[in-house]
Amino acid sequence: MRRLLASVLLMQALCVDFACAGERLQLVVTQPFLEMRSGPGRGYPVVYVVGRDETVTVLYSRTDWFKVRAPRGQEGWTRREELALTALPSGAAAPIPPYPDFTSHRWEVGGGYGVYNRENLVTAYADYGLTDSIDIEAVVQQAFGTLDNRVVASIGLRHTFIPEWKWFSPTAGIGTAYQHIADKVPPAPLESNNQMAYVSLGARGFITRRFMWRADWRHYVVFNNLNVYEDLEEWKFGLAVFF
């Protein structure tokens, strides 16, 4: 652990402002003025104003704010919507990337809380959209029970029935999973590792910008050598960022 921390500190020490290297985007102000604030937030004061036809250099971005440099060297933060109204020196529109479209986004990363086999569950997942309606998702989660703790990893496909429904869209999925059981209270489980298969029903929806929610119910069938049918149930709710 300390070695990990030392590595993090070393990375910090070696971290240089990579944005300084290479060519930077130059944009011409086409509106009457462009406001520059002291920080990347709506409440920070305006510290400088660049006039029409002047050129600003875009240094980097943070969330919805872009750090820019005025012709005489003053630096400040400007909002995405305002910077999008500037133009390239050629006259073309400024290449300010828009928010990813929720209905056709490709990547999701998120986490959340749930209940797995009546145990508290912490879950984290990554999801890639093969098409607008079919995703492949990988999930890692840890369940905390009174008798045992479990680590569950799964991979599967999920279908979003109506991806163009932004605020609420039902989903269904199918996949395979693996669970490891670590007992807390004797006796030890007869099998501590199992392959599983699952089906799921759920829903997803847009919150704002790159933020979304997801809810899921899963039914697992456990493949065991105990000659008994074993199934588990899980539900969870999570928040995610999409790209």
Added chain:
Amino acid sequence: MEIRLSSILLAAALLSGCGWFHRGEKPQNQVVVEEPQPDPSIVEPQVTRRAVTTPRIKAKDVELGAYFGALSIQDFGVNPVYGARLAYHVSEDVFLEGLVATSKAGTTSLEDEFPQITVISNAGRHFTYYDLDLGYNVLPGEIFLGRGRAFNSQLYVTVGMGDVKFAETDQFALNFGVGERLLITDWLAMHLDVRDHVFETSLTGRTKNVDNIEATLGLTTFF
């Protein structure tokens, strides 16, 4: 003498006559080149084309760093804690955060009083946790240092959940925190955090929720 003079005159006359006969003939080996007539409707470009690439804007939404502080493990004293932090800023208000940290518990007052009693083994005194948090920047602002320096800052609150491994057992833990992020530069931040890890345990004889409050100082880099 007269004959010689006549011969010279005759030769001169013949030479001049040859010039007369060849008058108007074109040279035998001359090639006639016609000048191409330019089409007035086509304008040949005078500049060479070059590929124009628009520079990309680097997004610095990810924060990575380490922290150090004191963790009060309920019933087991106050101990140093070391941790790492990874955060992603979704908007100017909201961020997602993951924390990993470790500490080592001390002894309970019972163990201090009666050294022959051991509540947990030495290996079980390792206290490690991970958290998945949702954070909200409640009070963004500036901190002034003297007359000429201002640092951007954000007071934030976090709520999340995760795992605490203590006494060689993993427990589900909730955590609640409040912190101050002070941006020394736009890419380097200092954090002051107070966070409570709450989980259920029966280590000291009866089942109860324990509060494990930590105060930490951290340094992070935006990239």
